[in-house]
Structures are given as structure tokens and as C-alpha cells.
Amino acid sequence: MKEFKVTPIRNGTVIDHISVGMALKVLKIIGVKDEVSSTVSVLMHVPSKKAGWKDIVKIEDRELDPKELDRIALISPNATINIIRDYNVAEKFVVEVPNVIKGIMECSNPGCITNKDEPVEAEFVVESKKPITLRCVYCDRITTDVAEHIR
Amino acid sequence: MSAGFKGMDVVSIRDFSREQIEHVLKLAEKMVPIAKGEERSVLLEGHVLGSLFYEPSTRTRLSFDAAMTRLGGRVLGFDQPAGASVAKGETLADTIRMVDSYSDVIVLRHPQEGAARLAAHFASRPIINAGDGAGQHPTQTMLDLFTIRKEKKKVEGNNVVIVGDLKYGRTVHSLSEALAMFGADLTFVAPPSLQIPKEHLKQIESLGRKPRISGSLEEVIKDADVLYVTRIQKERFPDPAEYQKVAGMYRIDLPMLKDVKRDLMIMHPLPRVGEISSEVDATEHAKYFDQAFNGVPVRMALLGLILGGLK
Structure with missing residues (x-):
């Protein structure tokens, strides 16, 4: 064995x-x-x-x-x-949380333009690293539940 | 400071400092005679404004048209996407790239949040956000500030009571942040299901203001200097039953105004659907039609600055 x-x-x-x-x-x-x-x-x-x-x-x-x-x-x-x-x-x-997140997550706001058929990747600014808080560069929506929105 | 205006995108009121907004308001004051047609101007002669309205709008679209035309410029675009290539499934990005080559500045109203930021990403010309879904509507905020300042001499220190749909109403979020930045005291009146979202409240508190939250207009109206009424927007409600429940909860009529301050001013971004009874129109409190007019000089000032005609 x-x-x-x-x-x-x-x-x-x-x-x-x-x-x-x-x-x-x-x-x-x-x-x-x-x-x-x-x-x-x-x-x-x-x-x-x-x-x-x-x-x-x-x-x-x-x-x-x-x-x-x-x-x-x-x-x-x-x-x-x-x-x-x-x-x-x-x-x-x-690992260290980067300041900007691009391309791996979708915005939690279903009304956000990045969730439509447009040629852009969702992009987020990291507002806080602990706890993780991301703000969508396009619609300003705040997302804290990151795992849920990984593509 | 004004050097920063030329070519600038106007996507969110947060893109502006207090000094920049004050500069726009000051110039807007000078634009009033031209906006009224009492004086003529060729400030923007030869300039073209691309006006893209993916959602219905009366005041915003017409006042941008009026502002550009009064300054000698021209307007092209559409006010409903049905006949445009949009209806054939063209992306916003493609439409923007095309209009970008036809015009000097683009005004965009779109149902999706973040649409203006996306447009700014693809356009080389400046983008002015004329409302993106439940998101921002910065020029409305500027004309609201202009209206309060005109009536009250200053924004600071006034108790502004904002009532109605504070959750979905796009004017409210931009406006309340700007009012906080200018030092106004804020009171939010709405049923719990339509109260101001937490993230906006946080933003306001970060500007050093502590807004009052209430469900009852009667309770707070006596102390108000400015009453800002918004429409409960049916189209933003997923559930029609919820709409019925809250619509008409805060109707402003003469009995409601019995004990208010004599110089209370009532504002409304319009259109109204019964929130303010027409009997109020004849009172000195009613300022919503002045407010609608003010959209013209404010947008003139902004267009002049962005296109470089004004400094």
C-alpha cells in the first residue's frame, strides 16, 4: 500500500x-x-x-x-x-489581492452593460481587501460575494 | 481648473469636484438670457452634437437640443432605437464608434447601467451621460443644484427633503451625493421597500453628513427648505402589486402644505404622475417648471466648456 x-x-x-x-x-x-x-x-x-x-x-x-x-x-x-x-x-x-480585476468575473448587477452582448470585459476596482469589496468600473455596483460571480 | 473641461466625459457627478460644479453653475447663470432667446449666440457654430436616446425622454433630450441650437450648433441622432441599426442588433460599442466619427460630442441615454462609461471607453469625442438605467444622471444633478442655488442663494445649510422612489430613482442618487458635497442637510422619505440604498447612504455619510431617514412626509415637511419629489417609476418594479401599494403614498396637495415654511420650494424632475396635485402649481412653492427650464442654460454651459467655446 x-x-x-x-x-x-x-x-x-x-x-x-x-x-x-x-x-x-x-x-x-x-x-x-x-x-x-x-x-x-x-x-x-x-x-x-x-x-x-x-x-x-x-x-x-x-x-x-x-x-x-x-x-x-x-x-x-x-x-x-x-x-x-x-x-x-x-x-x-x-497570494495578494490585486488592485484591479479584469476578465475573470461578471458584474453582480444584471442591468450592467457588461452583462449584455458588448465587446468589453467586466472590470473592477478593489475598494477594500479585507473584506473583499469590488466596485464595477462601469456601473459602480459593489460586489462582496466574489466566488458567486467567477465566470 | 476650467482647463480640465475641454474634451471631458461627463459620466458621473463623482467625476467633478465641488469647484468644477460651481464653475458650471456660474457660467450657466450667464447663459440664461441666451437660453430664453433674449440674446443670440454663435458660440458653438459648426459643432455637431450626436444625440442617442435609447429610452424615451422629453425634457433631457429637448433641453440638450435647445442648448446646442441656441449656441449655434447642430444636433443629429435618434430618440427611439426602433428605426436605427440598434434594432438590427448592433452593439452600443459599434453605434458609438460610428457616431463618434459624425459628431463633436455625444449625449447618451441608455437603459443599461454603465452604458455611458462603456461609450466613453470607445469614443474619442466626449460623452455626456443623459441617464444610464438606474445609474447616474449628472446633468440633471447640476440643473437641480442650479435651481436650488438660484432660489436660495446657496445650497449649504438648506434642509432638503427628498421623497418618493429613492431606490430606483436615478436622479436621487446623483443628487443626494452632490447635495451632501455642497453641505445641505438631507432627509429621505420613502416606504422601507423604496428607501435609499445602503451604498449611497454610506457615500453620503463619508462626506460628513448624517441624513435623516423617515417613512412619514407629514413628520418632516414642516422643517423643509426644499422638497424634492420624485416619481415612483412603474417600469422599475418587477412586481406590479408592489407598485400599486406604494404609488400615490406621498401625494403633495394643498392640505399637505398647510404648515410648511413660507419659502419652501418644491422640485420635481418631471414627468409627474399624480405625485404633485395640479393645484400646487399656482403656489409660490412650485419651482418644477423653472427647474425644467434650467436644464437649458446648465447644459449650454457644460457643452460650451466641453467643446472649448467657454473657459
Whole structure:
């Protein structure tokens, strides 16, 4: 019998300490969909020393851009990113909420012009990072429930 | 400060500082004789205004037309999208890019919130927001401020009671923030289902004002210097039963005005649908038709500044 439920990866990115239940949304945010040519493992509801339970996402053979990864902070402020090279953690950092969010969320206002068939991406200014409060650049609507509006 | 006006988009009243708004109001005062047709002007001769009204409007559209025409400019556009390429499914972005090449400034009324900001994104010419859904209507706010200042000499210190649809009414949100910025005291009167949204209340409080919230007009009308009445807008109600319940709750008639201050001024962005009884029109309190006229000089001042004819 093997020890590990999921084996350590040799090269790639491990997103750890994802708020429990958010792993699939994290995959959406970082755009892991069709164009993946390596293994992606998702662990959900894993015991965590810090937070009780957490999710983990491991992407093999890909080092994700930290700027892209900062968006994860929107739904999982305590997530950590580990860049793995040859089984070792080569870089490690905590995600940070960016000041402007573009293209990954839709506006919570159904009457907002960005929810119609116009050639623009919804764009938000981060008014507050704790708790996360976003203001739509177009209609000014305030959104606090980010996970609900990830596309 | 006025150097900043030329080419500026007018999307939200928040785009303006108090000093900038005061500058517009001061210039609007000078425009009054031209707006009345007593003096002639060729200030904007050769300029073209693109007027795009995706929703019905009488006052806003006609007063922009009047303002541009009185200053010697021309207006093109549509007042209902039915006959335009919009009806064929053209995006707002495409329509704007086209009109952008035909005109020097674009006035836009659109049912979707954020439409004016989107238009500003695609247009190289300045965009003036003439109302975007339940969103902003900055030129209405300016003419409201102009009207109060004209009657009361200043906005500061006046107790402004705003009654009606404070939730969906687009004029109310822009106006209440501007009034707070100018130091007026605010009282909001509405049934709980139509009270001012929390985010607007927060914004007002962040400007250092503490508005009164009430459900009863009788309770607060005696102390009012300005009574701003808004229409309960049927088209913004998802449920007709809820509309019926609240429509006509705050009707202004002569008995209602029994104990008010002598110089109380009553305003209404119009159209009214029974909120103010016609018997009130003959009283000194009624200022809503002056208010409707004031849209012309205020929009003249703004057009003059944006197109560079005024400094």
C-alpha cells in the first residue's frame, strides 16, 4: 500500500491552503481547462494544521505566472503558491489581492452593460481587501460575494 | 481648473469636484438670457452634437437640443432605437464608434447601467451621460443644484427633503451625493421597500453628513427648505402589486402644505404622475417648471466648456 494519496510532483506549481471548497473555482481563475497537457491534481477537504480543512491544486510541468495567481486571493486570501523544481520548493509566496480585476468575473448587477452582448470585459476596482469589496468600473455596483460571480 | 473641461466625459457627478460644479453653475447663470432667446449666440457654430436616446425622454433630450441650437450648433441622432441599426442588433460599442466619427460630442441615454462609461471607453469625442438605467444622471444633478442655488442663494445649510422612489430613482442618487458635497442637510422619505440604498447612504455619510431617514412626509415637511419629489417609476418594479401599494403614498396637495415654511420650494424632475396635485402649481412653492427650464442654460454651459467655446 502506498503512503501518499497524491504523490509529490517533480516540477510545476502547487497551490496550497486554498479555502476549503474553492479548488474548482481556483482552476477556473487560473484558466486550467482545455489547453492543459500535463497532470492537474485537485485535493479537496484535506486536513490543515492552520485552518482545519483546506483544498490543494497541483499542476505538473507548469510554472504559473505570479500575477495570474494573485487573482486567487479574491476567493482564497490565505492561499500559498509553491513553485516546484526537481521535487524541491524553489519559490514560495502568499497570494495578494490585486488592485484591479479584469476578465475573470461578471458584474453582480444584471442591468450592467457588461452583462449584455458588448465587446468589453467586466472590470473592477478593489475598494477594500479585507473584506473583499469590488466596485464595477462601469456601473459602480459593489460586489462582496466574489466566488458567486467567477465566470 | 476650467482647463480640465475641454474634451471631458461627463459620466458621473463623482467625476467633478465641488469647484468644477460651481464653475458650471456660474457660467450657466450667464447663459440664461441666451437660453430664453433674449440674446443670440454663435458660440458653438459648426459643432455637431450626436444625440442617442435609447429610452424615451422629453425634457433631457429637448433641453440638450435647445442648448446646442441656441449656441449655434447642430444636433443629429435618434430618440427611439426602433428605426436605427440598434434594432438590427448592433452593439452600443459599434453605434458609438460610428457616431463618434459624425459628431463633436455625444449625449447618451441608455437603459443599461454603465452604458455611458462603456461609450466613453470607445469614443474619442466626449460623452455626456443623459441617464444610464438606474445609474447616474449628472446633468440633471447640476440643473437641480442650479435651481436650488438660484432660489436660495446657496445650497449649504438648506434642509432638503427628498421623497418618493429613492431606490430606483436615478436622479436621487446623483443628487443626494452632490447635495451632501455642497453641505445641505438631507432627509429621505420613502416606504422601507423604496428607501435609499445602503451604498449611497454610506457615500453620503463619508462626506460628513448624517441624513435623516423617515417613512412619514407629514413628520418632516414642516422643517423643509426644499422638497424634492420624485416619481415612483412603474417600469422599475418587477412586481406590479408592489407598485400599486406604494404609488400615490406621498401625494403633495394643498392640505399637505398647510404648515410648511413660507419659502419652501418644491422640485420635481418631471414627468409627474399624480405625485404633485395640479393645484400646487399656482403656489409660490412650485419651482418644477423653472427647474425644467434650467436644464437649458446648465447644459449650454457644460457643452460650451466641453467643446472649448467657454473657459
